[in-house]
Amino acid sequence: MDIPMMARSPLRDFTKKDDFSDVTLIVEDTKLYVHKQYLAEWSPVWRQKFLSDFSEETDTEISLPGKKLEEVTELLHCIYSTQKPISESNVRFLLELAHEYEMSSIKQRCEEYLISNEKSLEILVLAQKFNLKNMYKAGIEFAKTCTLEELEHSPEYRNLKPETLIAIYKDKITMMRNYASDLKQSEKNLTLKTNQLSVEKENMKSVLSHIQNIWETPNKRCYKHVNEDSFDFECQDCNEKISREIRKMCAEGQHVKYYRLNNNV
Ligand SMILES: [Zn+2]
Incomplete structure (x- = not known):
């Protein structure tokens, strides 16, 4: 399967094998050729996986059931040397993946992106979920300036934890x-x-x-x-x-x- 976006862009095409790729991720039946050492540097979860799952094998395949090809590819673009910027369209799923794979620097980039953008109660919900302290603080600062009606009529209101509501009040x-x-x-x-x-x-x-x-x-x-x-x-x-x-x-x-x-x- 070819992703049309990749044909046009100078970004790395993970569906093409290079001389050094030593791990293959299988996402939605597509093979993504990546590099063990590189992924291990970014994610302690991956490091552990590589260490325990296969020791001396040179070419290994890991299936990622339930993950979306587009989202995993975006994550790889963000950690490879091309370093795609965090944006409105990728920040939410990147945060989710970075949290699962414990990629603290990607999490931090997502947090910085969200804090610098227009504030909403959503950042409080995300901060709670992924334990992002600076964003949590920024979210409380924003929420305290909302009226009670604005707070209670917001769709995010019911996703705020009781302790977050107490902090706001x-x-x-x-x-x-x-x-x-x-x-x-x-x-x-x-x-x-x-x-x-x-x-x-x-x-x-x-x-x-x-x-x-x-x-x-x-x-x-x-x-x-x-x-x-x-x-x-x-x-x-x-x-x-x-x-x-x-x-x-x-x-x-x-x-x-x-x-x-x-x-x-
Ligand atoms: Zn006089």
């Missing part, structure tokens, strides 16, 4: 608790600011009333008019004295500047 509670304490802190800051502003308002009011009374205060006038009943707006000396006084008060606070701006003092 625990993280959600922590997240909400942090949010609540942030809100509380903001409220505290706002109250503080409000109090500060009311103090400033009172200060401003007192400064303004002070300024308002200044024309009624006899000792703020010039020596000629200090004993008169009312302010003489015609007197330049009185006006200058008042003006100086107000400037002094203005220098005392920001709010008095506003007073000046708005009242053209």
Whole structure:
């Protein structure tokens, strides 16, 4: 059987025997010619199999019942020097095969691929199944940001283990608790600011009333008019004295500047 994809691509054709192939895998009645030493390096399961099943034989055949030709070929492409990249189309079955044959570096590549892609609850399900710690963490981080409805309506929800659900809910509670304490802190800051502003308002009011009374205060006038009943707006000396006084008060606070701006003092 020939796989059309292989004819076109520069990838190794495992259905063709080469001078060094010493193991034949039989998958769906197709013979794949591979190399004992190479597979053993990638998979301790294979190493054990080669060591125990056949010792000194040079050409041996191993049947892989139940495996798909396409999937096993893809796995071989990923470990041979061609090193096919992990992709959306192969990651799930590669993870399954790599787990069965204990190929930790392929598992790690699959995990890295899935973490770097768009997150979903599926990565949590896969992380649980294949014991992938980094992906599990990434999955919990994603899940805690979902609403309860999003979680419960997801098709993956029923595949989450109870301990995973507890981890998600625990993280959600922590997240909400942090949010609540942030809100509380903001409220505290706002109250503080409000109090500060009311103090400033009172200060401003007192400064303004002070300024308002200044024309009624006899000792703020010039020596000629200090004993008169009312302010003489015609007197330049009185006006200058008042003006100086107000400037002094203005220098005392920001709010008095506003007073000046708005009242053209
Ligand atoms: Zn005067």
